[in-house]
Amino acid sequence: MDRRTVLKNLGIAGTIGGLAGCVGVQEQGSTEEPSSDGGSGDGGSESSGSETTESSGPAGEAKLWYSLPDSEIQARKNAMQQFNDQSKHAVTGADIADLEKKTTSAIPAGQGPQSFEWAHDWVGDYYQRNFVVGRGDSLSVSLDTFTDAAAEAVQFDGETVGLPHSAETVSLVYNKDKVDSAPETVADMVSVMEEQHDPSNNSYGLSYPFNSYFVSAWLQAFGGYYFDSEKDPQLGIDQSSTVEGLQFILDNFVPYVPKDPSYEAQAAAFAEGNAAFAFNGPWYLATLNEKGVNYGVTTLPKPEGGEPTPYTGITMWYFSKAMKEGGADAMAAQKFIEWYVTNEDRALMAAEEQGTIPVLKSLAGSEDLPPRVRAFSEAVAQGRPMPTHPKMNKVWGPLDDALIKSFNGDAKPKKALEQAAATVRKNWE
Structure with missing residues (x-):
């Protein structure tokens, strides 16, 4: 559940600053010509990535689908163009407004792309x-190349159904003009x-969108969990340890936030300089930069007797059904x-320009990462990947309703x- 999944699956309509582009980019057709400018943006250099862009046999042309905020589209074009310039293979891309709807209709009809990009929460389904x-x-790339969480996220039933390239989670952002040091x-x-x-x-103590993804760190801080296919019971949202986590939030955070729990109201409070802290993700940084907020990012603070355990999302390239027959x-x-x-230069540039977290x-x-991205990277290490089991899709909505009632x-x-x-x-049932 990366920034796109957060906004879509949890019913949030982000409308401030750069976040607005995450809600839905207009579909631009089934293919989109890559930019001729391959020397900047998301591209990186061949020497720092995989050395397997060539292969034996006839050259192929692959279709790629993705759903990106406007600020990231040119970088994606640059990456595709750089690959095309150095390989006998070629890729073309399309930015899709409703990727879930398009993939679930086109792929069964044999009209889908060879690959599409999204968070890992679709893996099992x-x-x-x-x-x-x-x-x-x-594959010529070992899963050992990636963090354990990223490698786990792209697998289901013993199959590797894609490869990961970045992570996202929620961590603590603080206003340096209001807070002397990170707690x-x-x-x-x-x-x-x-x-x-x-x-x-x-003036508020905290900006905190109140939904099941954003509060996961605390509901799971004292041994609680949402869903675990290897536990009995699999569903954990009504376990006493999960209830304890929700009570902890109500006691320690809710008294200091705006009365409106929606993303827009909460995010705006910090972005406008009216809150000391914010719980939010790396997608939020573009908004803060645009607003000129003097901010820092740190890992989640520790509760007494517990450990913050946020859900993390792994953004990946899926191997679509169109790749089944090879060719x-x-x-x-x-x-x-x-x-x-595997391209380190591309990953570092994306971290610098877009706030993405390499996996x-x-x-x-790494110390090579921008400090704010490094803090989010450390927050990812605190967390656990969202479950990929199809049953998890039925958990989000009812849990959101319960949280709002509380x-x-x-x-x-x-x-x-x-x-x-x-x-x-x-x-x-």
């Missing part, structure tokens, strides 16, 4: 529906929020993907989460 295929046996514990953070919170003067076009897609995900082991947490004081955490769990189990 798309594999079981035969929309994606495993190609682990044909290490929740208690430290609360003491600052108490000083800064004055709603009558449009030149499938090889073109695979060679591009292998080059793209190459050689770069994760936020508004319409239900106690235990009752709200028990009702959500009952709804999820009914939907599973």
